[in-house]
Amino acid sequence: MTSVRRLFRSPAFRACLSLLMVFALGLVFNADGAFFSWGTHRDMLRQVSVIGILACGMTVVIISGGIDLSVGSVLGLTAVLFSILTIHAGWHPVLAAAATLAGGLACGAVSGYLTGRFRIQPFISTLAMMVFARGIAKWISAGQKISTALEMPDGSYRYVPVPPVFDLLSARIAGGHIAVVTLILAASLLLCGIFLSRTRTGRHIYALGGNEEAARYAGIQVRRTTVYAYALSGVLCGVAGICQAAQELQGDPEAGSTYELSAIAMVVIGGTSLRGGEGTVWLTALGILIIGYLEKILSINAVGEETRLMLTGAIIVAAVLFQKKR
Numbered sequence: 001m002t003s004v005r006r007l008f009r010s011p012a013f014r015a016c017l018s019l020l021m022v023f024a025l026g027l028v029f030n031a032d033g034a035f036f037s038w039g040t041h042r043d044m045l046r047q048v049s050v051i052g053i054l055a056c057g058m059t060v061v062i063i064s065g066g067i068d069l070s071v072g073s074v075l076g077l078t079a080v081l082f083s084i085l086t087i088h089a090g091w092h093p094v095l096a097a098a099a100t101l102a103g104g105l106a107c108g109a110v111s112g113y114l115t116g117r118f119r120i121q122p123f124i125s126t127l128a129m130m131v132f133a134r135g136i137a138k139w140i141s142a143g144q145k146i147s148t149a150l151e152m153p154d155g156s157y158r159y160v161p162v163p164p165v166f167d168l169l170s171a172r173i174a175g176g177h178i179a180v181v182t183l184i185l186a187a188s189l190l191l192c193g194i195f196l197s198r199t200r201t202g203r204h205i206y207a208l209g210g211n212e213e214a215a216r217y218a219g220i221q222v223r224r225t226t227v228y229a230y231a232l233s234g235v236l237c238g239v240a241g242i243c244q245a246a247q248e249l250q251g252d253p254e255a256g257s258t259y260e261l262s263a264i265a266m267v268v269i270g271g272t273s274l275r276g277g278e279g280t281v282w283l284t285a286l287g288i289l290i291i292g293y294l295e296k297i298l299s300i301n302a303v304g305e306e307t308r309l310m311l312t313g314a315i316i317v318a319a320v321l322f323q324k325k326r
Contacts, residue, residue, distance in 0.1 A: 011271025011279070015286035018269065022293045031300040038177065040296065046179040048292035050075075050247070051259050052285075053240040055266040056188045057108075057233030059284045060196065062267055064229040065209035065276030066115060066122035070129035071237050071263055072256035074107045077137040078241025083146035083251025086163045093165035101238040107133055108234020109227050116226030126230075130260070137253040146251035162249055169246035181243045185288075188236060192281040195232070205229050209276025258309070265316045266291050291315075 026035040034040055054071045061068045078100045085096035107129060114125035149157045172179050196202040204225045207215040216222050245251045270287030272279025294315075298308050 011283055012286070015269065015271045015283055015290070019286055019290050019293070022290055022297070026293060026297045029297060029301050034300045035297065040300065042172075042177060042179065044292045044296040045182045045185075047296070048288055049179065049181040049185040050240045050244050051262045052185045052266065052288040052292075053188045053236050053243065054259055054263040055284050055288055056185075056192045056281055057236035058260075058263045059267050059270075059272055059279065059281050060192060060205060060229050061122075061233050062264075062272055062274060063196065063209045063276055063279050064205045064226060065212065066226070066229065067126065067264070067274075068108075068111065068230065068233050069123065069126040069260050070107065070111060070133055071233065071240075072259035073130045073133035073137070074104055074234060074237035075241045075244060075256035075259060076253055077107070077133045078104045078238040079245040079248075079255050080137045080141045080146055080241075080251035080253050082242050083245045084140065086165060087146060087148060087160065087251075088150065093163065096165075097242060100242055101235055104234040104236070104238025104241065105231050106234065108237065109231040111234070112227035112230030113223075115230065116223035134253070141251065141253045143253065145253070147249065166246045166249055169243055170249075181247065184239065184243060188239065189281055189285050192232075192236075196281060201225065201228050206277055209278075211277070261309075261313070261316075262291060268316055 030036060054075065058068055058071060081103050082096055082100040085091040085099060086093060089096075091099075111122075111126050111129045114120045114128070115122050148160050148162055150160060151157055169180055169184075173183075196205065204215070204220045205228070207218065207220055208222060208225050208229075212222060215225075241256075244255055248255070266287035267279070267284050268274060268287070269290050270279070270283035270285070272283055272287075294311070295308055298311070
């Protein structure tokens with residue numbers, strides 16, 4: 001009996017049960033058989049991949065005992081930066097990607113430094129970064145979408161080819177059955193999982209989220225570990241921003257709005273505790289599938305976006321209440 005109770009209290013079991021319930025919902029409300037098509041599942045994975053990459057970084061931050069509200073804005077900034085460097089400046093995609101990831105890392109490191117060095121609440125420091133990064137995105141783009149249409153001095157427009165890297169990142173492989181961005185999400189999950197479970201810094205992040213004072217007395221560099229957690233989140237924002245730009249074939253300074261809500265929902269629904277110190281990126285993978293399937297089922301059944309947003313908010317509250325009860 002004790003083992004059964006322990007199983008029902010397991011975050012992984014609850015997340016798997018939630019995923020099965022959502023999947024069963026799709027079997028019932030299948031939109032005249034659309035849910036049974038592989039294309040529906042493939043498109044769901046593709047659509048959820050960008051936010052899923054953000055959720056990987058959010059998992060690391062939440063395990064450390066923090067929260068990152070800036071991921072959506074940093075995604076918008078990095079999408080604009082990558083588009084400017086590749087489309088307008090003509091940089092080699094490797095150099096452009098490196099510069100974009102460095103920009104995301106810088107944003108995350110600043111949030112981590114403000115949190116760790118000056119003891120600013122993560123909610124405040126990342127809220128400030130959210131506003132600041134969105135402002136930079138609008139400043140460097142002049143408030144316009146960065147696309148293949150280049151404005152000439154006389155006011156006319158000249159169109160340039162789409163960089164090949166955009167086609168590569170938005171492509172589908174294996175006979176069109178798997179999107180490249182889905183593979184990038186899988187790689188992000190794998191690397192974050194290895195980082196958290198197999199590295200010293202990963203173990204320090206768990207210790208920091210469990211008890212900051214105990215971690216400090218144990219000799220862990222709390223400030224440095226905090227910066228590492230947020231910096232990794234910033235790098236993954238850069239990865240997501242590059243993928244976002246490739247899928248939309250442009251850099252939109254407004255991209256990523258409310259993405260932080262969905263990323264937090266994926267982490268919490270998966271079972272990672274908002275108190276910090278516990279959880280895994282594999283639980284977040286379950287949360288990604290739960291949110292992805294739920295939104296896809298609502299979409300194929302023509303449920304409006306406003307309803308989907310309200311339902312996401314309600315699910316976050318329910319997941320937190322389940323954690324509190326546990």
